[in-house]
Amino acid sequence: MTSSTTSVSTHAVNTPTQWAGGMLRFTAVAMACLLTACANVQLPVWNGTSAAPAVRTAPQPSTSTPAPSPAVSQPIAASKQLTPLPYNPAIEARFPDPSVRYETPGLTEGRQQFTTQAEMTGLLQSLTSKAAPGQRMELATIGTSQRGLPILALIATQGQSTQATALNSNGKPTVLLVGQQHGDEPASAEALLAIARELGQGGLLSPLLQQINIIIVPRANPDGAQTSSQLTADGTDLARDHLILSTPEAQALAKLTRNYRPVALLDLREYAAAGPFLQKFQAVQRYDLLVQPASTANNHEFVIKAAREWFAEPMRNALNQSDITNDWYYEASAQPADKSLSMASTDADSLINANSLKNTASLMIASRGSDLGRLHIQRRVHSLVTAANSALRSAAAKAKNLNQVESFVTRDIASQACRGTVTIQTQQTPEQRTISMLQADSGQELQARVDWNSSLVLKPGQTRPRPCGYWVSAGAGQSIERLRMQGVQIMQIAEPGQMLADRYQSQSANNWGLTRGAIDTPSGSYYISLNQAKANLVAAALEPDTQHSYMYKHLITMPSDIARIVATPSVVFEEEME
Numbered sequence: 001m002t003s004s005t006t007s008v009s010t011h012a013v014n015t016p017t018q019w020a021g022g023m024l025r026f027t028a029v030a031m032a033c034l035l036t037a038c039a040n041v042q043l044p045v046w047n048g049t050s051a052a053p054a055v056r057t058a059p060q061p062s063t064s065t066p067a068p069s070p071a072v073s074q075p076i077a078a079s080k081q082l083t084p085l086p087y088n089p090a091i092e093a094r095f096p097d098p099s100v101r102y103e104t105p106g107l108t109e110g111r112q113q114f115t116t117q118a119e120m121t122g123l124l125q126s127l128t129s130k131a132a133p134g135q136r137m138e139l140a141t142i143g144t145s146q147r148g149l150p151i152l153a154l155i156a157t158q159g160q161s162t163q164a165t166a167l168n169s170n171g172k173p174t175v176l177l178v179g180q181q182h183g184d185e186p187a188s189a190e191a192l193l194a195i196a197r198e199l200g201q202g203g204l205l206s207p208l209l210q211q212i213n214i215i216i217v218p219r220a221n222p223d224g225a226q227t228s229s230q231l232t233a234d235g236t237d238l239a240r241d242h243l244i245l246s247t248p249e250a251q252a253l254a255k256l257t258r259n260y261r262p263v264a265l266l267d268l269r270e271y272a273a274a275g276p277f278l279q280k281f282q283a284v285q286r287y288d289l290l291v292q293p294a295s296t297a298n299n300h301e302f303v304i305k306a307a308r309e310w311f312a313e314p315m316r317n318a319l320n321q322s323d324i325t326n327d328w329y330y331e332a333s334a335q336p337a338d339k340s341l342s343m344a345s346t347d348a349d350s351l352i353n354a355n356s357l358k359n360t361a362s363l364m365i366a367s368r369g370s371d372l373g374r375l376h377i378q379r380r381v382h383s384l385v386t387a388a389n390s391a392l393r394s395a396a397a398k399a400k401n402l403n404q405v406e407s408f409v410t411r412d413i414a415s416q417a418c419r420g421t422v423t424i425q426t427q428q429t430p431e432q433r434t435i436s437m438l439q440a441d442s443g444q445e446l447q448a449r450v451d452w453n454s455s456l457v458l459k460p461g462q463t464r465p466r467p468c469g470y471w472v473s474a475g476a477g478q479s480i481e482r483l484r485m486q487g488v489q490i491m492q493i494a495e496p497g498q499m500l501a502d503r504y505q506s507q508s509a510n511n512w513g514l515t516r517g518a519i520d521t522p523s524g525s526y527y528i529s530l531n532q533a534k535a536n537l538v539a540a541a542l543e544p545d546t547q548h549s550y551m552y553k554h555l556i557t558m559p560s561d562i563a564r565i566v567a568t569p570s571v572v573f574e575e576e577m578e
Contacts, residue, residue, distance in 0.1 A: 090443025130200035143252025183224020188268035191384035242354035258487035270370035292329035294356035340451035348540035417530035497571035501563035
């Protein structure tokens with residue numbers, strides 16, 4: 001922040017304001033004209049459908065394992081005695097090791113411990129000298145965990161530099177892969193280490209660097225991995241901390257995406273084979289891998305289609321070709337009597353949903369077995385590697401299209417400021433689906449008809465008119481800090497003025513009404529225009545009605561600290577320099 005003051009246009013998208021000295025003032029009429037010009041962006045016809053890209057997969061699993069019994073369709077009867085983990089031979093027979101063997105320190109034969117932090121660092125460091133000619137791999141520390149462990153990222157590109165400015169200007173889309181947000185999901189980190197080895201000279205994935213840049217964060221939660229804990233050291237679920245950014249781990253990932261601007265993101269996870277599923281259905285999970293595209297309120301249509309048509313569909317085809325059973329991601333309800341299954345939450349605080357609001361095509365893939373220890377570990381890693389390979393090859397095949405989508409979506413979202421509506425809350429769509437599961441005491445495959453809450457189609461819920469932006473008081477600086485970590489453009493008011501605004505009035509718990517009028521905007525307070533690419537992320541954070549909002553999480557403590565600005569302001573702002 002410089003000491004000089006200028007009146008800064010909010011028309012520029014994703015670029016720092018760079019004005020010469022002097023006083024430049026935009027009236028409300030002039031600013032409205034700028035917005036009108038930007039609003040003329042026309043939604044083109046989506047032409048995303050195409051044949052799935054060729055996918056190189058590992059050889060088929062050996063067929064020497066005894067064949068499992070065929071599937072039957074019948075009601076799920078209660079079982080008097082459930083076979084505890086490890087499973088009986090009939091279930092184990094359904095998950096043979098792949099014929100290819102993955103080599104990481106933690107996958108060494110006969111070993112009990114997964115790859116340690118020191119081993120991971122050593123392996124990644126050794127890869128940096130093995131890039132193909134003209135390519136470069138660099139190991140970067142993007143942050144530090146709560147217990148002082150480094151959070152590492154391997155950055156791979158074709159070029160002389162792995163700096164963010166170089167990757168952002170080389171014309172190739174960047175793909176980010178993140179593993180082990182939960183420390184008790186080790187297959188995700190092991191899979192990403194296996195993928196990283198294929199980026200070096202002679203590796204199967206090295207040629208892809210001609211079309212895309214690749215960033216791998218194998219272990220986002222090193223403290224949790226060290227103790228096999230799902231949570232971070234302070235007890236936070238990192239997987240649900242990507243809007244409020246309360247942990248240094250989430251902040252590190254947010255700054256990474258802010259600086260490197262990935263156009264595609266893959267979150268590698270694991271899910272429990274038994275858990276509540278066993279208690280509710282007297283059965284265990286059947287699918288090797290579950291897939292979840294990002295789904296949250298205000299996702300841009302093209303970002304949704306890119307994630308589903310260019311990534312999820314060819315990924316599931318690749319999994320089927322490799323005999324890896326798969327379905328859409330789902331979770332069992334926490335209520336013992338509720339046997340419905342739901343896809344992942346539509347809240348904006350997950351890694352994939354938060355980044356989809358940054359206009360990144362985002363998916364989560366989860367292998368079966370977070371509760372299995374080392375059982376089926378090669379197959380679990382194989383499932384994740386196959387899915388991730390497909391995503392990387394899809395990104396390379398669609399590199400030009402991804403850049404075009406990013407360019408259009410950036411302009412289209414910015415153009416919507418001051419017009420239309422913003423969705424505050426959505427709901428999953430109730431359906432019925434048939435899923436496969438394995439009877440716990442016999443291993444027999446069952447086809448069960450279940451109530452299903454889908455995130456693929458969202459039911460519209462509460463909406464409000466889309467404001468021009470938001471005013472935030474100087475006393476709510478912590479919220480400003482977190483939004484800046486996300487890459488949101490924010491202007492600080494240099495001279496006292498007024499704005500036409502809607503103020504929030506609490507009607508009941510998480511239910512807010514609006515009162516319109518002029519508000520004073522003191523110097524030192526902030527204005528966040530929605531005429532920018534991350535406008536929908538801003539709305540998710542600042543509209544107070546949801547349990548992931550900054551007001552609900554007390555980053556903004558008083559309703560008087562925030563207002564929705566409903567007319568283009570004419571005030572003087574400090575000049576921000578990056």
